[in-house]
Amino acid sequence: MSQKDDKADDDNYAAGLDIRRKMFGAAGADEQIAAASDFTRPLQDFVTRTCFGETWTRPHLDHKTRSLITLAILTTLGRQNQVRTHVHGAIANGVSKEEIREVLMHSIIYAGLPASVDSFRTAGEVFKQLGLE
DSSP: OOHHHHHHHHHHHHHHHHHHHHHHHHHHHHHHHHTOOTTTHHHHHHIIIIIIIIITTOTTSOHHHHHHHHHHHHHHHTOHHHHHHHHHHHHHTTOOHHHHHHHHHHHHHHHOHHHHHHHHHHHHHHHHHTTOO
């Protein structure tokens, strides 16, 4: 890898860490990275650098829109642990409860009723935890 590639990787990692901290709090982002084992450290690096540092920083879609898309995709995939995490991130990105509700309602048609019901339940738990219910 060239020095130019190393610099881009470092820049993407720094940008990704900044986004993770804004969405999930400094403790949430830093704890995930600090808790990484030798086995999971490459995953945390990839998530920070590529998912958040490269994908979430792309132009044309703001973080609020990306949060809504992410919730729809995670609902479709039935990934409730990630739905829970990204409801927190969506709230931090300025998404309202009503907007989350509408994404989950819209997901009923495309993802199916059971997947959307699970995500409604998960989002409701997060809203209660955050004092939004």
